Amino acid sequence: MAKPHELWSAMSDVPGYRPIPEGAMPTHPFPDYRSNPVRVPRRPLVPIPHTLSEVTGPVYGHEAVRTAEADLTTQHAGAPLGERIIVWGRVIDEDERAVPNTLLEIWQANAAGRYIHQLDQHPAPLDPNFTGAGRAVSDSQGNYRFVTIRPGAYPWKNHDNAWRPAHIHISLFGPSFVTRLVTQMYFPGDPLLPLDPIYNSVPDPRARERLVASFDLEATVPEWALGYRFDIVLRGRRATPMEA
Amino acid sequence: MAGLTPSQTVGPFFHYALTDDHTVSELASPQTRGQRITLRGRVLDGEGRAVPDAMIEIWQADAEGRYDHPDDHQDRPRDPTFHGFGRCASDERGCYTFRTIKPGPVAGPGNTLQAPHILVNLFARGLLKQLVTRVYFAHEPLNDSDPVLGLVEDDGRRATLIANAEGDGSYVFDIHLGGASETVFFET
Numbered sequence: 001m002a003k004p005h006e007l008w009s010a011m012s013d014v015p016g017y018r019p020i021p022e023g024a025m026p027t028h029p030f031p032d033y034r035s036n037p038v039r040v041p042r043r044p045l046v047p048i049p050h051t052l053s054e055v056t057g058p059v060y061g062h063e064a065v066r067t068a069e070a071d072l073t074t075q076h077a078g079a080p081l082g083e084r085i086i087v088w089g090r091v092i093d094e095d096e097r098a099v100p101n102t103l104l105e106i107w108q109a110n111a112a113g114r115y116i117h118q119l120d121q122h123p124a125p126l127d128p129n130f131t132g133a134g135r136a137v138s139d140s141q142g143n144y145r146f147v148t149i150r151p152g153a154y155p156w157k158n159h160d161n162a163w164r165p166a167h168i169h170i171s172l173f174g175p176s177f178v179t180r181l182v183t184q185m186y187f188p189g190d191p192l193l194p195l196d197p198i199y200n201s202v203p204d205p206r207a208r209e210r211l212v213a214s215f216d217l218e219a220t221v222p223e224w225a226l227g228y229r230f231d232i233v234l235r236g237r238r239a240t241p242m243e244a
Numbered sequence: 245m246a247g248l249t250p251s252q253t254v255g256p257f258f259h260y261a262l263t264d265d266h267t268v269s270e271l272a273s274p275q276t277r278g279q280r281i282t283l284r285g286r287v288l289d290g291e292g293r294a295v296p297d298a299m300i301e302i303w304q305a306d307a308e309g310r311y312d313h314p315d316d317h318q319d320r321p322r323d324p325t326f327h328g329f330g331r332c333a334s335d336e337r338g339c340y341t342f343r344t345i346k347p348g349p350v351a352g353p354g355n356t357l358q359a360p361h362i363l364v365n366l367f368a369r370g371l372l373k374q375l376v377t378r379v380y381f382a383h384e385p386l387n388d389s390d391p392v393l394g395l396v397e398d399d400g401r402r403a404t405l406i407a408n409a410e411g412d413g414s415y416v417f418d419i420h421l422g423g424a425s426e427t428v429f430f431e432t
C-alpha cells in the first residue's frame with residue numbers, strides 16, 4: 001500500500017497537512033487501556049489524500065462564546081472548593097504560527113475528583129458551585145486563558161487500584177477537519193503519570209511530555225491563583241501541494 | 245518545528261461539556277437549498293454491541309458542493325444559510341441522527357470530481373484518537389470515479405462507506421468499529 005505522503009504529492013492540488021510524525025499520536029490496538037481493543041478497527045487504516053474536504057472544516061464562528069464561559073469558578077452562587085488556578089497557553093501549528101479564533105472546550109472533575117456527569121459513580125462529593133465545563137476562543141495571537149480549580153485524581157476500573165492522574169479535557173478544532181484534536185492536559189510532577197495507560201499510550205516519550213502543563217510563576221496572580229501554561233500544537237500545513 | 249500535541253481519549257464524561265448544550269443535529273434551516281435528508285445509523289463495537297457513549301461529528305459541503313470555509317475557492321455560489329457542521333452523541337442504543345441536505349459534488353485532486361460525501365470524526369471512550377470515515381450515497385453515478393472510494397480496492401469493504409436510502413427518505417450509515425462488517429476508516 002502506498003504511504004500517505006506519496007498519495008498526497010501525486011494526487012493533491014490543494015496544500016495538505018503534514019503527515020503525523022512517528023510516535024506522536026496513540027496507535028491501536030492498545031490493550032493496556034482495557035476498553036480500547038473492542039472499539040478499534042482490526043484492518044489497517046486506508047491512507048487518503050487531503051482533498052478540499054479535509055483541508056476545510058468547521059470554523060464554528062456562528063456560535064457566540066461569551067467571555068464569562070472561560071471562568072469555571074463564577075458559574076454558580078458561590079465559589080467552588082479547591083485550589084483556584086489559571087490555565088493559559090498558545091494554540092500554534094507545527095510551524096509555530098498562531099492558530100487564532102479557534103474554539104476550545106474544556107471539561108474536568110471537581111477538586112474531589114468527581115465529575116458532575118450522571119454516569120460518574122465515584123463516591124466523592126459533588127460541589128454545588130462547580131460544573132466543570134468551559135469554553136474560550138483563541139485570540140489573534142493564538143492565546144487562550146481559563147480560570148478554574150485544580151481537578152482531583154479519581155479511581156477507574158481499568159485495572160487493579162487504577163487512578164487517573166489529575167487532568168483537564170480539552171477539545172479544539174483548528175482551521176480544518178484534519179486539525180481536530182481532543183486531548184487531556186496533565187499537571188507537572190504527578191506521581192500517577194507513569195502508571196496511567198492513557199497518558200502512556202503515546203509512544204514517543206517526548207510527545208507524551210507535551211501533555212504536561214508547566215507551572216508558570218509569571219501567570220500566577222499574587223494572593224489569588226497559581227498559573228499553569230499549556231501550549232497546544234496542531235498539525236502544520238504544507239506550503240504547496242507538491243512540497244515533500 | 246514544534247512537536248504535535250498528542251490526542252487523548254474523550255472519555256465517558258464529555259456530554260455536559262460538548263453535547264448537552266452544543267449538539268448540532270439540524271444542519272439546514274428552512275431557507276437552505278437542496279434535498280432534505282436524514283442521516284442516521286448505529287455505532288457498534290467489534291462484538292456488535294451498541295456504543296452508547298460516542299460523539300459523532302460531521303462536515304459537509306452545501307447542495308452546490310461549496311464548503312463554508314475561507315479556503316474553498318471553487319467558482320460557484322455558496323449557500324449562506326448552511327454551515328455544514330454537525331455534532332451529536334450516540335444514545336443508549338448506539339443511535340445517532342442528523343437532519344441535513346445532500347451535499348453536492350466537490351472538486352477533487354487533479355481534474356476529478358468527488359462524489360457527494362460527508363466526513364465523519366468519531367470520538368468515544370476507548371478510542372485514544374478519533375476515527376475518520378466518509379459517508380457516500382447509494383446509486384450516485386460519481387461513486388464509480390470517486391478518487392477516495394477508488395482507494396478501497398475490495399468491493400465489500402467499499403460498501404461499508406455507502407449509506408442506503410430507506411423508504412422514509414433517510415439514509416442509514418451504521419458505523420462498525422470492528423467485526424466482520426468493520427467500516428473502512430481512513431488515515432488522514
